[in-house]
Amino acid sequence: MQAALRAGAEALLVTHAPDVRYLSGFTGSSGAVALAGGRAALFTDGRYTTQAKAEVNGLRLVIDKRSPGVQAVEWLAAAGVKKCAFDAAQTSVAALELMKKAVNQALKAVPAPMRRSFFVATDGLVARIRQVKDEDEIVRMRKAAAVGCGLFSAVLQYLIPGVGETQVAAQLEFMARLAGVEAMSFETIVASGERSALPHGRATAAKLPAQGFVTLDFGVLLGGYCSDMTRTVHLGRPSEREWDVYHSVLEAQEAAIAAVSPGVRCSEVDEAARSVLRKAGLEKEFSHSTGHGVGLEIHEGPRIAARQEQVLEPGMVITIEPGAYLSSGAALKARRPGSRTKKGHPVAKAFGVRIEDMVLVTKSGHELLTAASPKDWIEL
Amino acid sequence: MQAALRAGAEALLVTHAPDVRYLSGFTGSSGAVALAGGRAALFTDGRYTTQAKAEVNGLRLVIDKRSPGVQAVEWLAAAGVKKCAFDAAQTSVAALELMKKAVNQALKAVPAPMRRSFFVATDGLVARIRQVKDEDEIVRMRKAAAVGCGLFSAVLQYLIPGVGETQVAAQLEFMARLAGVEAMSFETIVASGERSALPHGRATAAKLPAQGFVTLDFGVLLGGYCSDMTRTVHLGRPSEREWDVYHSVLEAQEAAIAAVSPGVRCSEVDEAARSVLRKAGLEKEFSHSTGHGVGLEIHEGPRIAARQEQVLEPGMVITIEPGAYLSSGAALKARRPGSRTKKGHPVAKAFGVRIEDMVLVTKSGHELLTAASPKDWIEL
Numbered sequence: 001m002q003a004a005l006r007a008g009a010e011a012l013l014v015t016h017a018p019d020v021r022y023l024s025g026f027t028g029s030s031g032a033v034a035l036a037g038g039r040a041a042l043f044t045d046g047r048y049t050t051q052a053k054a055e056v057n058g059l060r061l062v063i064d065k066r067s068p069g070v071q072a073v074e075w076l077a078a079a080g081v082k083k084c085a086f087d088a089a090q091t092s093v094a095a096l097e098l099m100k101k102a103v104n105q106a107l108k109a110v111p112a113p114m115r116r117s118f119f120v121a122t123d124g125l126v127a128r129i130r131q132v133k134d135e136d137e138i139v140r141m142r143k144a145a146a147v148g149c150g151l152f153s154a155v156l157q158y159l160i161p162g163v164g165e166t167q168v169a170a171q172l173e174f175m176a177r178l179a180g181v182e183a184m185s186f187e188t189i190v191a192s193g194e195r196s197a198l199p200h201g202r203a204t205a206a207k208l209p210a211q212g213f214v215t216l217d218f219g220v221l222l223g224g225y226c227s228d229m230t231r232t233v234h235l236g237r238p239s240e241r242e243w244d245v246y247h248s249v250l251e252a253q254e255a256a257i258a259a260v261s262p263g264v265r266c267s268e269v270d271e272a273a274r275s276v277l278r279k280a281g282l283e284k285e286f287s288h289s290t291g292h293g294v295g296l297e298i299h300e301g302p303r304i305a306a307r308q309e310q311v312l313e314p315g316m317v318i319t320i321e322p323g324a325y326l327s328s329g330a331a332l333k334a335r336r337p338g339s340r341t342k343k344g345h346p347v348a349k350a351f352g353v354r355i356e357d358m359v360l361v362t363k364s365g366h367e368l369l370t371a372a373s374p375k376d377w378i379e380l
Numbered sequence: 381m382q383a384a385l386r387a388g389a390e391a392l393l394v395t396h397a398p399d400v401r402y403l404s405g406f407t408g409s410s411g412a413v414a415l416a417g418g419r420a421a422l423f424t425d426g427r428y429t430t431q432a433k434a435e436v437n438g439l440r441l442v443i444d445k446r447s448p449g450v451q452a453v454e455w456l457a458a459a460g461v462k463k464c465a466f467d468a469a470q471t472s473v474a475a476l477e478l479m480k481k482a483v484n485q486a487l488k489a490v491p492a493p494m495r496r497s498f499f500v501a502t503d504g505l506v507a508r509i510r511q512v513k514d515e516d517e518i519v520r521m522r523k524a525a526a527v528g529c530g531l532f533s534a535v536l537q538y539l540i541p542g543v544g545e546t547q548v549a550a551q552l553e554f555m556a557r558l559a560g561v562e563a564m565s566f567e568t569i570v571a572s573g574e575r576s577a578l579p580h581g582r583a584t585a586a587k588l589p590a591q592g593f594v595t596l597d598f599g600v601l602l603g604g605y606c607s608d609m610t611r612t613v614h615l616g617r618p619s620e621r622e623w624d625v626y627h628s629v630l631e632a633q634e635a636a637i638a639a640v641s642p643g644v645r646c647s648e649v650d651e652a653a654r655s656v657l658r659k660a661g662l663e664k665e666f667s668h669s670t671g672h673g674v675g676l677e678i679h680e681g682p683r684i685a686a687r688q689e690q691v692l693e694p695g696m697v698i699t700i701e702p703g704a705y706l707s708s709g710a711a712l713k714a715r716r717p718g719s720r721t722k723k724g725h726p727v728a729k730a731f732g733v734r735i736e737d738m739v740l741v742t743k744s745g746h747e748l749l750t751a752a753s754p755k756d757w758i759e760l
Contacts, residue, residue, distance in 0.1 A: 028580065029580070045668075046667035046668065047579040047580060047667055047668045048579075048580065049667070050577060050578055050705075050707070050730075051578055051580065086473075088472065088473040088474035088477065089472050089473075089474040089475075090472065091472060091473050092468065092469050092470065092471060092472055092473070093468040093469075093471050093472070093473055093476055093501060094468035094469040094501070094503065095469075096473055097468065097501075121473060121474070121477075123474065166557055166558075166560060166561075166562075167557070167558065169557055170554055170557030170558050171554075173553060173554070173557060174550055174551075174553070174554035174557075177546055177547070177549055177550030177553060177554075178546075178547065178550050180546060180585060181546075182546075182567070182582065182583075183567050187562070187563050197430060198430055198431055199427045199428075200408065200409070200427060200428065200431065202562065203562075205560060287426035287427055287429070288426065288427045325430075327430070350430075
């Protein structure tokens with residue numbers, strides 16, 4: 001936005017649905033907010049007339065058949081706006097082209113070079129404001145996280161060898177709905193046995209094995225806000241390698257949580273997790289970043305990853321979710337030369353472990369929002 | 381694509397996830413496909429190594445930390461490509477900017493004007509190919525539609541006054557999961573009583589009333605393909621106005637289905653529904669278009685709407701879903717002067733009706749994919 005202001009933008013156009021909801025309260029899938037000179041308006045279409053009237057407060061409401069973005073820029077042009085900031089990450093090349101045509105039409109009287117400089121690209125102004133949650137948002141996120149923890153406890157009884165991953169997901173999502181959630185915040189991950197080696201192992205028809213890990217990664221949408229958590233439990237007795245990898249990931253996860261504090265760079269939090277796994281010889285097996293912001297969307301800023309220089313601020317809610325994913329070769333390779341598998345269960349199969357909490361950055365450090373779900377080794 | 385070819389594009393870059401899946405089989409959320417000179421490659425990141433190896437067949441597979449789009453254009457530039465088509469509707473302004481920078485870097489030796497003309501905007505080439513389903517896709521969509529019909533029959537038992545809309549959704553989604561679906565294809569709509577007047581009334585904590593409509597609009601994701609259907613049933617005895625509006629919507633829906641045939645323009649199908657509702661005095665109350673294509677995505681082309689000149693082709697799968705949404709004032713207004721409410725139940729409350737089927741365009745006409753769910757008046 002700094003750059004947009006320097007470029008003289010006197011108005012802002014917002015079309016990304018979560019940003020529109022954040023600014024206006026409108027929860028429909030198709031809407032735009034325009035802000036200029038202290039005036040603000042929400043644009044949507046006829047499917048949403050009743051809903052928009054009920055939800056939107058303090059903004060002028062305009063209903064029309066054309067695309068909300070086109071409506072919005074015409075309104076801005078009519079209001080005398082000559083430069084308007086928009087979010088380049090959330091606007092398609094085609095949508096911008098359509099809006100440019102609308103501006104060209106609406107500002108016929110204005111010299112062409114001025115028309116051509118109407119749109120000023122910004123990189124997620126509203127998204128950046130949304131990273132820091134206010135009190136009302138934090139209350140909602142605490143509730144969503146608490147529902148998530150309750151679901152984890154309740155779903156353990158269904159983790160039985162032979163039960164399908166989708167059956168586990170069915171039970172989890174059913175209980176979530178009965179708890180009053182609007183939806184799951186993303187496609188539920190139930191990754192069992194060798195499938196636990198898939199970082200994004202959405203539930204399939206695969207049956208839970210008699211021996212092996214089950215990774216549950218799920219979240220609910222409650223009051224518009226997302227929860228997100230992961231726990232990995234073990235069916236049957238583990239190999240020594242499985243036990244070791246679990247505890248390395250747990251150590252990495254707790255190190256990263258301990259690093260969360262205002263003023264700390266995101267890269268430092270990532271490195272806190274990564275250095276533990278590096279020492280454990282699992283650096284390559286940790287093939288993703290440590291976490292991400294969460295809120296109205298399941299993936300928001302900040303990114304908790306290497307080379308992310310952004311600094312944590314009180315009110316941010318982030319996930320901390322290191323993992324280690326071992327191919328069958330890596331799973332065989334013992335951490336210490338000469339170590340044996342535990343209790344005679346050799347492990348040659350691929351496996352993976354991920355542990356994830358939601359963490360609120362507070363003024364003095366951090367608060368674990370998913371503390372109600374234990375992370376100690378669970379063997380079923 | 382015609383325009384892209386005329387502009388000399390010799391390569392195609394695809395980044396929209398359903399398009400990537402369609403071309404490569406890869407189901408991850410972050411990937412790109414590049415096609416040039418008979419060669420094709422899929423680009424993704426380390427989270428998806430195992431999954432991509434299992435899913436992708438016949439394409440070269442490249443795994444790297446950078447964004448798949450940037451990887452892809454660098455590969456194209458290295459292959460000597462000078463012009464590349466991309467989908468302007470599915471590429472953000474920011475993503476294009478990043479890819480332009482990568483091309484500028486990769487093609488340093490090439491004159492600047494040639495670098496600047498590297499990207500050629502197209503409007504959904506893959507999306508247009510996807511509109512026409514092949515035999516394998518039609519089999520999957522028939523299955524998804526059949527599961528949807530089964531769920532509608534099964535959920536009727538839960539439509540009891542006092543039960544919450546989210547409880548109905550919970551039962552529906554639970555049964556869907558047990559039937560083996562990957563997910564719901566969109567947020568389930570359970571809109572009861574006055575909420576039936578909301579075209580997009582997602583399930584809320586509201587309790588089903590003793591008297592009034594309940595609109596159920598839902599779909600499943602099965603084998604990657606979406607189903608989509610809507611039925612509106614009535615709790616208790618209807619007013620004459622409710623009865624009349626239901627049957628007008630049904631008549632409109634059946635007229636539109638009857639119009640579905642290869643060579644027919646989408647606008648003609650829309651008009652078939654709209655003219656029935658116009659004659660019934662419900663034109664303004666039908667505030668959206670008649671339908672949309674469905675497939676890997678819940679909303680695809682073609683659009684079944686006014687002024688849509690696109691012609692239906694065998695293999696297209698579309699929804700036909702007219703509706704009428706009456707505010708409390710409109711609900712009171714009787715269709716015929718002097719008509720009375722039925723059985724002494726005056727209706728002053730808002731209500732709405734929508735009926736939706738999935739229809740396959742065949743060589744000789746059409747096939748109703750959701751025929752297993754009756755559309756006769758259901759009173760519970």
